[in-house]
Every structure is written in C-alpha cells, then in structure tokens.
Amino acid sequence: MSKVKYYYDSETLSYRKIEPKKSRKIRNIALFLTAAAFFGAIIVLALMNLNFVSTPRELSQRRELKNLEFQFEHLDRKLKQMSEVLTNIEERDNNIYRIYFEANPIPEEQRKAGFGGVNRYASLEGYNNSDIIIETTKRLEILQKRMVIQSRSLDEIAKLGAEKEQLLAAIPAIQPVSNEELSRMASGFGWRSDPFTKARKMHWGMDFTAPRGTPIYASGDGVVKRADNGSSGYGKHIRIDHGYGYTSLYAHLSKYNVKRGQKVKRGDIIGFVGSTGRSQAPHLHYEIFKDGQRINPINFYYGSLSTDEFKAMLQLATQENQSLD
The missing domain is CATH 2.70.70.10 (Glucose Permease (Domain IIA))
Structure with missing residues (x-):
C-alpha cells in the first residue's frame, strides 16, 4: 500500500493531501517498467548461461549426447576386444601355421601399418569431439586392414595345407615289398x-x-x-x-x-x-x-x-x- 503524503496549509490551518501530478505518475510507472524489464533480461540471460534453466530442445540434445557417449564407450570396448582376438589369431598364424607350412611370417609393421598420404580425415575436423572421432576412425581402418591381411593369409594357409596333404600322399613313403x-x-x-x-x-x-x-x-x-x-x-x-x-x-x-x-x-x-x-x-x-x-x-x-x-x-x-x- 502506497504512503499518502500531506502538507500543512497555513491559510486553513489544516493538513491537506498532496495530490501527485499525473505526468510524474506516468514517468514513475515508465521508469519502474524499464528497470523491471532491464533487470528481468539480465536475470534471464544469467540463468540461461548458468544452465539453471534449459529449453526442451536443449534437454533433448543433452540426452542424445549422453546416449552417443555411452555408444562410443561401448564401441571402444568392442574395438579393444576385436583387436585382442585378432592379435591372438595373428600370433598363431605367424608362430604355428606359417612355420608348419614353411611360409614366411607376416611382419607386424605390415599388419598394423596406418594409411599415409593426404589428410584422409579433413572432413572430420572442426567439431567439439574431432580428436576422438578421428582417432576412432583410424583404429577402425587399421583393424579393417589387419582383418583383410589375415583373411588373405588364412586363404594362403588353406592352400598350403591342401598342397601339404597332396605332398605327403605323393612322397614315396612305404616299402615297395611287404x-x-x-x-x-x-x-x-x-x-x-x-x-x-x-x-x-x-x-x-x-x-x-x-x-x-x-x-x-x-x-x-x-x-x-x-x-x-x-x-x-x-x-x-x-x-x-x-x-x-x-x-x-x-x-x-x-x-x-x-x-x-x-x-x-x-x-x-x-x-x-x-x-x-x-x-x-x-x-x-x-x-x-x-x-x-x-x-x-x-x-x-x-x-x-x-x-x-x-x-x-x-x-x-x-x-x-x-x-x-
């Protein structure tokens, strides 16, 4: 409730109510609204920048980002498992199969070599998580190359195995008279x-x-x-x-x-x-x-x-x- 102001009228020897001028009242209202709008804008900006308040779209994007992070962690674990299994196959291929069939082992640098030349990942640059995306892409490509090399090696081993079987059958290995x-x-x-x-x-x-x-x-x-x-x-x-x-x-x-x-x-x-x-x-x-x-x-x-x-x-x-x- 606003305060009512009075003044003393010496002629009537009484207190009279001060009536504010209409123009001043309008000005005061305008100032109040301006100040309210200004401080309101400041408060809204502060809340938005401090993430106290999020729009529905922002909330949806955050949920999607969290899901992508979870999917990436899952993919990372899968890549590690695949790499470990493939490493085991490569070791057996070099140290057992290829030695048994008298084939030269495949050098590790040939199996795990990257891709040189021009920047293959330029299209992946400029994003917040570009480093992670590029590194994961490199790992996938190297893993794919290792799998191709190993697949060709197993094809060669299968061929050598068939030839070895034929060789063992062909070698004159028994006494010609019982x-x-x-x-x-x-x-x-x-x-x-x-x-x-x-x-x-x-x-x-x-x-x-x-x-x-x-x-x-x-x-x-x-x-x-x-x-x-x-x-x-x-x-x-x-x-x-x-x-x-x-x-x-x-x-x-x-x-x-x-x-x-x-x-x-x-x-x-x-x-x-x-x-x-x-x-x-x-x-x-x-x-x-x-x-x-x-x-x-x-x-x-x-x-x-x-x-x-x-x-x-x-x-x-x-x-x-x-x-x-």
Missing part, C-alpha cells in the same frame, strides 16, 4: 660288389629279395611314366612320377599290373617281382629320384616300418656286400 613276403633285404644304397664283374661299383638303389610273382606296391601317389624294358639293365621296369620332383623306379619285374599314363595310389599293386634284365636272382631293385638326382630310399620308409624294423633294415642296408644287379 615284410611278410620279403626273403631279405639283399643290398642297400652305396658302393657294392658287382655280381657279374666282382668290381666295386656304385649301387644306386635297394635290392629286396622275394619269390618270383611277389606283389610290388606303389610307394606313393603318382602317374606311371614308364612301364617297359627299354632301359639297359633294368629289364621290365616301372617309373612313377609323384610330382614335387620325386620319381620312383621298380626294376627286374616279371610282369606289369599298370600301364603308362595310369594314375596310382600309395599301396596299389603295380607289378610283380621277377629277374628280368641284368639280374642274378629274383628281386626288386628300387630307386628314388629327387629333382633328377638319385637319393637313398632308406630315408623314405616311415609310412610302413616300425622303429625296430627300420633299425634292422638300416643295419643291413649299410653292409657293403654284393648286389643282385
């Missing part, structure tokens, strides 16, 4: 006495004494390249091309069980023991070639002999006796 039908291992690879001239000469294979007609087995998968008696001294003989540089030769046969160009598997019967050609008695003369060079067949019986049987054969093969051809 022990049950073998009379004795007459002569091994090395210098021996010639049965006809008695001179000391190099014996390029192994002689297996067995009765005439004893089955002879292919020592590895391959293709029959020859089945004839056109080589001097060998009589009826067979040559099998196993691939990977390996060839096996079976000589002095009585008859064939295969023909030229035929595919054979390890353990197939390809012919029978005889004494054709330059031979003193029924036996199989067996040779192995690697890249055109004769090598000792004694090292290729791991597929059919036990440890004790191999030791016994090794002892007999190293004796410098007389060969049968």
Whole structure:
C-alpha cells in the first residue's frame, strides 16, 4: 500500500493531501517498467548461461549426447576386444601355421601399418569431439586392414595345407615289398660288389629279395611314366612320377599290373617281382629320384616300418656286400 503524503496549509490551518501530478505518475510507472524489464533480461540471460534453466530442445540434445557417449564407450570396448582376438589369431598364424607350412611370417609393421598420404580425415575436423572421432576412425581402418591381411593369409594357409596333404600322399613313403613276403633285404644304397664283374661299383638303389610273382606296391601317389624294358639293365621296369620332383623306379619285374599314363595310389599293386634284365636272382631293385638326382630310399620308409624294423633294415642296408644287379 502506497504512503499518502500531506502538507500543512497555513491559510486553513489544516493538513491537506498532496495530490501527485499525473505526468510524474506516468514517468514513475515508465521508469519502474524499464528497470523491471532491464533487470528481468539480465536475470534471464544469467540463468540461461548458468544452465539453471534449459529449453526442451536443449534437454533433448543433452540426452542424445549422453546416449552417443555411452555408444562410443561401448564401441571402444568392442574395438579393444576385436583387436585382442585378432592379435591372438595373428600370433598363431605367424608362430604355428606359417612355420608348419614353411611360409614366411607376416611382419607386424605390415599388419598394423596406418594409411599415409593426404589428410584422409579433413572432413572430420572442426567439431567439439574431432580428436576422438578421428582417432576412432583410424583404429577402425587399421583393424579393417589387419582383418583383410589375415583373411588373405588364412586363404594362403588353406592352400598350403591342401598342397601339404597332396605332398605327403605323393612322397614315396612305404616299402615297395611287404615284410611278410620279403626273403631279405639283399643290398642297400652305396658302393657294392658287382655280381657279374666282382668290381666295386656304385649301387644306386635297394635290392629286396622275394619269390618270383611277389606283389610290388606303389610307394606313393603318382602317374606311371614308364612301364617297359627299354632301359639297359633294368629289364621290365616301372617309373612313377609323384610330382614335387620325386620319381620312383621298380626294376627286374616279371610282369606289369599298370600301364603308362595310369594314375596310382600309395599301396596299389603295380607289378610283380621277377629277374628280368641284368639280374642274378629274383628281386626288386628300387630307386628314388629327387629333382633328377638319385637319393637313398632308406630315408623314405616311415609310412610302413616300425622303429625296430627300420633299425634292422638300416643295419643291413649299410653292409657293403654284393648286389643282385
């Protein structure tokens, strides 16, 4: 309630009420409204800048920002997990798979190298969280590159595995005459006495004494390249091309069980023991070639002999006796 002001009228000897002028009243009201508006504006600006009051749109944006931050933290954890799993696969790839299949390991700097050249992330700059966005993008791209390299490596390993399986099947790895039908291992690879001239000469294979007609087995998968008696001294003989540089030769046969160009598997019967050609008695003369060079067949019986049987054969093969051809 506004105060009423009075003044003393000396003429009437009484107090009279002071009536304010209308113009002053209007001015006072105007000043009051102006001051109120001014201070009101200041208060509103202060509240807005101090985040005491938020608009519905601002509240929605804050909720969206909080959700994005949560999603980013989740993505960051996923990236770390994926990187750890991929690192484990890469380590096994380098230290187990590629070593087993005799392939060179992939260098770490090649797997985890970034991307050079022009600024690939210029479009991501200028935002409040540009550093985080750019760093996450880099991590994703490097992870993607590592996955591509690892995928190609596993494709290579799968191919090497298939080739390794074929190689293991192709290598002449069993004895061409079974022990049950073998009379004795007459002569091994090395210098021996010639049965006809008695001179000391190099014996390029192994002689297996067995009765005439004893089955002879292919020592590895391959293709029959020859089945004839056109080589001097060998009589009826067979040559099998196993691939990977390996060839096996079976000589002095009585008859064939295969023909030229035929595919054979390890353990197939390809012919029978005889004494054709330059031979003193029924036996199989067996040779192995690697890249055109004769090598000792004694090292290729791991597929059919036990440890004790191999030791016994090794002892007999190293004796410098007389060969049968």
